Every structure is written in C-alpha cells, then in structure tokens.
Amino acid sequence: MTYWDKNPNVFKNIIAIASLLVVSHIVLVFYLLITSTTDDNLYTQLNDFNYTTKTIIGKNPDKENKLDTIKPGHVLIAINDSSLAPPNYEYNDYFDKISPNSTVTLRFLNLQQRTTLTLLIKKSDIPEQFTVFVPMSAWVNFVAEGGASDRAGLKQGDLIIRVNGKTFNDTFEADRLMRRMGSGNEIMYEVLRYEKKFDVKVVLSKIGISWYSLVSLITSILTIILGFWIGFNKPNLVAGRMISISIIFVGTLLFHLFVRVPIDQILLSEVGFFVTNFVLIFSTPLFFHTALYFPSEKPQIIKKQKPILVGYLMAAILFSLASILFFLHIKSYMPYLFMYGVTVILLYFIVLFILNRKHFKKEEKRKSLFIRIIIIAVSSFMIFDLIIQNFNLMNRDYVNTVIEFLPLVIFMIPVGIVYTIWRYRLLDFDFKFRRNIIFAFALTLVNVMFIVILAVIIFFITGIDIIVPEIVFTGTAIEVLGDNQIGSNSKRIEFFILLGASVIAFFGVYQLRLNTSIWLNKKFDRQTINYKSVYSQIFESIEPSSGIETIADTFMANLDRVIGFKRFGIIIYGTDQLIRFQNYGGFDGIELENFNKSLSRRFNFYLKEFNGVFSSDYLPDGIKEVYYKYEIENLVPIKTRDQFNGVILLGEKLSETGLTHDEIDLLKSIANQASVTINNSLLYEKLSQQERIRHELEFAREIQTASLPSKAPDLEGFDIFGVSIPALEVGGDFYDYLGSKDGKSQTFIIGDVSGKGTSAALYMSKIQGVIRTLNVFDLSPRNLMIYANTQLHKKIDKSFFVTALTAKLNTSDMTLKIVRAGHNPLLYFDSTTGKAEVIKPIGMGLGLTDSETFASNLEEYHRKITKGDVILLYTDGITDSRNHENDEYGDERLSDVLLANSHLSSLEIKDAIFDDISNYTNGTMQFDDMTLLIVKIL
Secondary structure (H helix, E strand, O other), X not given: OOHHHHOHXXXXXXXXXXXXXXXXXXXXXXXXXXXXXXXOEEEEEEEEEEEEOOOEEEEEHHHOOEEEEXXXXXXXXXXXXXXXXXXOXXXXXXXXXXXXXXXXXXXXXXXXXXXXXXXXXXXXXXXXOOEEEEEEEEEEEEEOOOOHHXXXXXXXXXXXXXXXXXXXXXXXXXXXXXXXXOOOOEEEEEEEEOOEEEXXXXXXXXXXXXXXHHHHHHHHHHHHXXXXXXXXXXXXXXXXXXXXXHHHHHHHHHHHOOOOOOOOOHHHHHHHHHHHHHHHHHHHHHHHHHHOOOOOOOHHHHOOHHHHHHHHHHHHHHHHHHHHHHHOOOOOXXXXXXXXXXXXXXXXXXXXXXXXXXXXXXXXXXHHHHHHHHHHHHHHHHHXXXXXHHHOOOOHHHHHHHHOOHHHHHHHHHHHHHHHHHHXXXXXXXXXXXXXXXXXXXXXXXXXXXXXXXXXXXXXXXXXXXXXXXXXXXXXXXXXXXXXXXXXXXXXXXXXXXXXXXXXXXXXXXXXXXXXXXXXXXXXXXXXXXXHHHHHHHXXXXXXXXXXXXXXXXXXXXXXXXXXXXXXXXXXXXXXOOEEEEXXXXXXXXXXXXXXXXXXXXXXXXXXXXXXXXXXXXXXXXXHHHXXXXXXXXXXXXXXXXXXXXXXXXXXXXXXXXXXXXXXXXHHHHHHHHHHHHXXXXXXXXXXXXXXXXXHHHHHHHHHHXXXXXXXXXXXXXXXXXXXXXXXXXXXXXXXXXXXXXXXXXXXXXXXEOOOHXXXXXXXXXXXXXXXXXXXXXXXXXXXHHHHHHHHHHHOOOOOOEEEEEEEEEOOOOEEEEEEEEOOOEEEEEOOOOEXXXXXXXXXXXXXXOHHHHHHXXXXXXXXXXXXXXXXXXXXXXXXXXXXXXXXXXXXXXXHHHHHOOOOOHHHHHXXXXXXXXXXXXOOOOOXXXXXXXXXXX
C-alpha cells in the first residue's frame, strides 16, 4: 500500500490547492487580457534582413520559366540556395564573386501574401543596390478589420521599424512599448512599406472577449473542476488520482495553449510559460501512466517501473533544456525543441505501447476506444499545427480558423473519460441518467455539431478564389474575354458556382445528419416501425399447434423487439380460470409470480372488467402497490367478447417515452388476436391429447432402446455386462460405456433421472448426449461430472434432477477412479480380502446447483484393481424393491448376493441378483426402474 493509499486526505488537500491556484491564475490572466490595450494587429519578428527597393524581372521556375516581376517590398532570403538569414545577411562579398554572365537564383519572401517566390536572372540584369538593410522590425501579418490599426491605415505586410520614435530589440519589447500607453492614447509607428517610410498614428483600444478566448476559459475551468471532483471523491484509488491529475493537466493546456498572456505582465507571462511547458511536456508520460490504471489496471506493465521512469526522465530533460534556452534568451530554437522533443517522447511511448499491447485485453481496448481516438486526433492536430507554424506549409488564415476549434476538440478528452466512467461504471461511480435526457442531449449535440460543420465548409467554400473568364453575349455570338477583363458576368457566374457548391455541401451535411439521427433513434429505441407489417409477422409465425408457453414467449419476444420495454411479462389463464403460465423479462419475476398465484381467481375477475390498455393506477389497493414495486406501468387484457385468457404486463419503454396512439392500437390488436390464438391452441391441445398419449409411449420406448448400449465393449481381461429394466414402458435409468481415444481406459457410467415414464426417458436421452459429447475430451470422472452439471444446470427443468455414478478404469496401470453425483454407492468385491466394500465418495445430484457449488462438494475416489475383483454399479430401483410387507431389498442384501456369486461371470452375477430380487418381492409390482452394470476383472 502506497503513501497516498494510506493518506487519501493529503491528496485531497493537494489537489484542492493545485486546482485553486490554477483556476486563480487563469481567471487573473483572463481579466488582465480583457482589460489590456491593443492595436488590433499581430506581427512577427524579423531580424537583420535585406528589403527590396527596386523592381526585378526574371524567369520563374515554378511557372515554366515564364517572366515574373518582383516589386519593392520583398525580403531577399537566399542567393543560389545560400541562406541570407542572420548572421549571413551580408551578400555583397558573395555576390561579387559571381561572374556577370552567370545566372543567379534569387529567392524572396512576399510580406503581403506570406509566400516565397524564386527568380532566375543574369547577374548583369540585376539592378545595383536593389535592397536596403533593415536591422530589426515587426512584420505585420494580420490586421483586424475595423480595428485600431485598420482605421489608422496599417496594412498586412507592413514593417514597423520604430514605436514612438524608439527602436526595439524584439517584438516583446515593441509590444510592451505599445501597451504602456493605455487605451484611448495615440501611438506612433514608423512603417516601411515597399520602398517608402512613413508614420502611422494609431489610437489604442481595449481588448474585447473573443468567442475563442471565452471558449478556452469555460472549457479549461470546467475541466479543472471535473479533475478536482474526481480526485476529491476517489483519492483512495490509484486510477482516480491519476485521472484527476491528467484532467487538470488538460484543463491547464486548454487555457494556456490558446490564450496569450499580455506581454507587459512579465511575471505572469513567465509563470504561464513555465506552467504551459511543464504541462505540455509531461502530459505524454502522464497520460500513458494513467492508461496503465484506467479503464482497468495492467499489473504486468505496472511492475516494470523503469520504462515509465525513462519517459518521465526524458520529459524532465526536455523541460530543463527549454528552461535554459528561456533564461539565456535563445528563443528562436524553442519551437523546434518543443516540436522534436515532444514528438520523440510521444514516439517512445507509442513504441512502449506496441511492445506491451499483449497486456491490453480486448475488453480494455473496447472500453478505452473512445478516449484513444480523441487523444490521437488531438495529438495529430497539435503536431500538425507545430509543423505548419514552423515550416509555413499552407495558408495560415485557414489553419488559424480550424485551430480555433481545437479547445473544443481537446475538451473531448475529459468528456470521453467521463463517458467511459459512466458507460462501464468505473471508479466505483454510478452515474444514472434517464435515456430520454441523454437522447435529447445527444440529438442537440449532433445538431449543433453539424451546424458548425456546415458553417466551416461554407466558410472554406466562400474563401476559394475562382477565376472565371468574362463571357459576353452579343447579338450574333458569345465572346469569352481574357482573365484580366473580369466584369459583372464573371462575378455572377462565380456567385452561382459558390452558391451551387454551398447547396451541395448543405445537402451532403443534411444527409449525414439524417443518417446520424436514424442511428441515434435506433440506439435509443426510438426507431419508427411499420406496425401493420409487424402485426402480421407476429401471428403468421404462430401455428395453432404451438403450445401456450411458445405462443406467450413469441408474443412477448416480438412485442419487446418492436416497441422495447425495460420490463414486461405475460400471464396466461387456463379454461379453469387459474393461472397456467407466467413469464417475465427484464427482472426476476419469481416473487410477482407467486403473488399472482396467491390471488387465484380474484385477479382474473377484476381484469375482465377492462378493455384495451389501462394503467396500473387502476388496480385495487394491495395489488397496485406490488405492481408499483416491480415498476409495471400498464396492463393489456388478453380477451375476446366471451373468453378471458390472460394479461400483458408492461413497464417503462426503453426510450423512456410514453406509449403513442399507434403503439396503444397495436397492443390492443395483439391482445385480441392473442386471445383467439390461445383459444385455438387450447382446443387443438384438447383434441390431440389422446393421440399424443398413444404415440408418446411408443416413441419413448424407441428413444430409450436406441440410447442404451446394444452390447458391452470387448475389453481384453474384463467381463462386462449391463442391463436396464424400466418400471413402465419407458424409464429414467441409463448406463453407458465410454472409451478413450488411446484405448487405455474405459469409463462406466450409470444414472437415474428423477421420476418415471416419458419425461424421465427424454431427459435420460439428453443427458446421455451431453456426457457422450464431453467424453471426446478425455476428461477425468470428476471433470466429466462438473462439465455435465454446467450444461444440465442451464438446460434441465428445475423440477428434475439427475444422479450418476462414474467409474473410470485404466487398463495400463490397473487403477479405478470413482465419482458419485448423488447416486447410490458403488459395490466393490475385493478378491484379495474376500469382502464386498461400499464405496461412497461425497457428491450431489446433477443439475441442482451451479458449477462452483457442485465442484466444491464433489470427491474423486482412487484405488487399485486386481484379478478376480468385481465392480457393481446399480440404481435405487434394485435396492428399493419391496416385498408384500413393504420392506426394502436394501444394500446389505445386494452386497451379500455379490459376495456369494463373485466367482461367476458378470452375466451369471446379474441373473443371481435378479433371481434373488424376484424371490424377495414374491410377485409384487415393480414400481421403479432397475439397472445394473457389472465389471469383472479376469
């Protein structure tokens, strides 16, 4: 037991303090953010670069070497693939070494479009001094429409060189210079645009609350509260503690990854930096560590502490390196460090997971599937974002728009954890939500999700720049003008193309939403059913010859399939108006069954007065309270005008909605037709009863004859004989010979099914089939009986039970194993002592109880056998035979007969036993089946 297991209150206090500190930090940062000043633009730092001031014309290799133009306002970033990034921004010495007739490859950065462009040009065609050196600037890459910078005339692609006449060392310092002025004040920017420098006066404003920041705030606080709640309620469970910390990590990331701390708040900014980096770096090992305990523990992996500690060590090293770079102000390498470092840690744990996947059971994988999908999606999205930011692989406007939804995607991680806990009742939580509430929430969530998807798709569609040539209709022809002659017709065609694409997107999303709604309705048992078709299907599948029980079960199964109820039942009355059959689904109806029987005809009399579906509220006092207890809400009498046959009992629907008019009409129709079907079945039953009785005995005799062995096995060194004499035409006794695959052993079994006659004979046949099937596995006598009990406990009627005696004889080592399942003892004549022994191992009858109880009360007896020994297996019909004084034959008399005739063959021993029984009973009627199985060792 760990320290935290012994001191759960310590963890409670720590998690409470940590949650309070994190939430306080988030609220403070958010408050400062919304009260800070802004110039409504975003900029990126550019250090020591060459800025073009003259027009350059050359061949563009990306456009099949067509001529292209570089106007003033670009950044020269490479000559002949030689980077001009600091500290190699001086290119004059390198440029002088190139001959005048050589072709030079120049690569530029377009500040306005944020794209790169390459030109091939002869050195002699390059204008002299076509660039100027700019040591430090803030590159404006976003201007909020209608914001302070936009109103002042600042444009995307401008370079801010000075703020209020002051230079700056980095964009952090530039931002601090701006924020110190306060909202409502003016700030002067010196701007370089193309080859011109000029001043721009910006009136600062306050930052408002963007929906993006608000979503980050709400989701982060909700997540942290959720993590605190789990940790506070389940501090005694390792899984509870790990999940609590993991969810708080997620909540912290939700805010600090997507909300930027005001730069003028140096202390908070640095705290936020370290908190974000710590949580981001340690999240991967923490999440994997949590997966070892949730949704269930993996002890085989938990024992291996080193691989997990290595992951935490890697995270600690990465965090230390990031901190060192931060204090040394080497910030340019930090994004790469994070991207590669976090990726390496993630790959390490992915490999670790793959190597240990055999320890993750199929059920565990199913439980954690939802969470794993979300984590993989979020991780992929974040790595994708890091790559985009650092390598500029695609248009950032679209990427930023998509990333704005990332907080909601990350928020799905704690949602997935809560769903898993609720779905599989984990961590000793027992959340209970009504299905109709869950359905309403799910449907609302689906509708909102598809509205957002449609909005995003339309946003992307409207952002596509389609070039459509101008088409002019004249009196005699249709003219198609060039790309540079775009007019009203082109704009109109472009509008209809975009409108058509939006309409297609709408119907595509609508169809997807429709399919999702159909799936939800099916999942929550709200699907629409063709009741007329169902009605005909139910009754077309029932024949008049079907028994009452079959008819009732068919009704209920189909009714539950069509409408779906949490609990239901049916009561069928016979012609004597007494309950003949009851069946219940969704709950244990034994007590209710006994209660209904105790009411006798009173309940029947009361139900006759109702027609159609009625509420259990209308039942008499003393009855309705019992039905309330079992949550029976409605009853449907099964009756015709002249005959009452029963009642259908219905609980709440699975969908947790009320019965519709169509469902009520269907129930009434089913009940009426059920009454007719039951009456027909009763009539058919009465007419066929005598015919059935006549065939029953004949059929049963054939079953019994066919099922018993026709002859004894030819086993060298053994004399074997078996016989069964039923008390009636058929009986419930059986015996069998079961050989092994290797031929080195032989199993002898004898049994007795409770009762006599046809039913006992049918069960006897079923039991023999089960035992013969199990014998192919070469089981020991004990295991043979245990597995047989497992099968019979499920299949045999509870009013029946079976006793059996099994003896397995091994011819190679001359041993005998005996198991007794509630049967008569085995009589064994020992030739060495000359005595008859009664062998009675502990055991109970087959089919009476579950396998665990049965196995714990089953003993296997072992002994050696020698030449001249006799093994006698018998049923109670032998020892229970009675004379005219009603005295039993008994085990002692049977033992004496065996002792006196042990020198004879097995057939002669059998004859001696039956002759003695005949003399003892002196003509009294045999009232039970008599079976003997004799094995003599030669």
